[in-house]
Amino acid sequence: MEKLTDRLPTKTPLDKILNGGLEIDTITNVYGPPGSGKTNIALCTVLGVVKNNKSVYIDTEGSFSYERFAQLGGTQKDMKNIFLLQVHDWDEQHKIVQSLEKMVEKEDISLIVIDSLVALYRLHLDDTNFSLVNRQLATQYSVLSKITRKHKIPVLVTNQVYTKDDKVELTSRTIARYWSKTLVELRKLEKDNHRVAIVRKHRSIGEGKAIEFKIVEKGLEETKKFDIF
Numbered sequence: 001m002e003k004l005t006d007r008l009p010t011k012t013p014l015d016k017i018l019n020g021g022l023e024i025d026t027i028t029n030v031y032g033p034p035g036s037g038k039t040n041i042a043l044c045t046v047l048g049v050v051k052n053n054k055s056v057y058i059d060t061e062g063s064f065s066y067e068r069f070a071q072l073g074g075t076q077k078d079m080k081n082i083f084l085l086q087v088h089d090w091d092e093q094h095k096i097v098q099s100l101e102k103m104v105e106k107e108d109i110s111l112i113v114i115d116s117l118v119a120l121y122r123l124h125l126d127d128t129n130f131s132l133v134n135r136q137l138a139t140q141y142s143v144l145s146k147i148t149r150k151h152k153i154p155v156l157v158t159n160q161v162y163t164k165d166d167k168v169e170l171t172s173r174t175i176a177r178y179w180s181k182t183l184v185e186l187r188k189l190e191k192d193n194h195r196v197a198i199v200r201k202h203r204s205i206g207e208g209k210a211i212e213f214k215i216v217e218k219g220l221e222e223t224k225k226f227d228i229f
């Protein structure tokens with residue numbers, strides 16, 4: 001395995017606001033509304049390591065598209081370096097996340113992506129299982145946190161949002177905010193494929209650092225830079 005520095009590039013404009021990319025010993029949570037670019041960022045990040053290193057990519061929504069992967073520069077050969085795990089329900093997700101530590105001890109893994117961590121959580125949650133499901137989500141975060149800290153494998157998760165009193169909030173907000181050392185919010189701008197990414201929490205970068213980008217066939221391209229959003 002190539003030696004990683006303390007940042008793993010996402011190969012997207014996010015690298016500019018994250019001083020180079022994902023910290024390798026934390027959970028980075030990218031959140032935003034549908035179509036804001038979460039899956040694109042997940043794919044670009046995996047593509048950045050795929051030539052030389054292995055990744056785990058957990059897809060909980062059937063969002064992984066080989067066609068999009070190929071547009072972004074991926075090949076069938078690259079797929080051999082991705083453990084692509086398709087998850088269909090919350091219980092399956094819970095089991096798979098708990099089995100990740102064994103997997104990283106056996107395989108040389110450079111990146112773990114979960115897109116999305118909370119889609120199935122949101123579907124599964126009801127009035128009767130609230131505490132259990134929240135406890136399970138916290139357990140999944142604690143497993144991921146242990147892996148990233150112990151093995152120095154960056155973990156990238158995506159997270160849906162909901163709107164309350166005109167404020168955008170992360171689904172599972174208390175748990176997500178507690179366990180994710182880096183939070184990046186994505187917003188859609190008026191112009192079709194234009195988006196903005198804003199640092200909402202980071203151990204060494206000021207909150208509010210933002211970058212505007214657009215989604216094009218080949219990936220994400222910076223458009224205009226904001227200092228404070």
Ligand SMILES: Nc1ncnc2c1ncn2[C@@H]1O[C@H](COP(=O)(O)OP(=O)(O)OP(=O)(O)O)[C@@H](O)[C@H]1O
Nearest residue numbers: 033034035036037038039040041063071215216217
């Ligand atoms: N080839 C392409 N050229 C331009 N834009 C594209 C291309 N492929 C996808 N997109 C754009 O990417 C956006 C979807 O981004 P993405 O799937 O990353 O969103 P997301 O945040 O993961 O959404 P969701 O919450 O629904 O999973 C759409 O606006 C789509 O038009």
Ligand SMILES: [Mg+2]
Nearest residue numbers: 038039063115
């Ligand atoms: Mg998506």
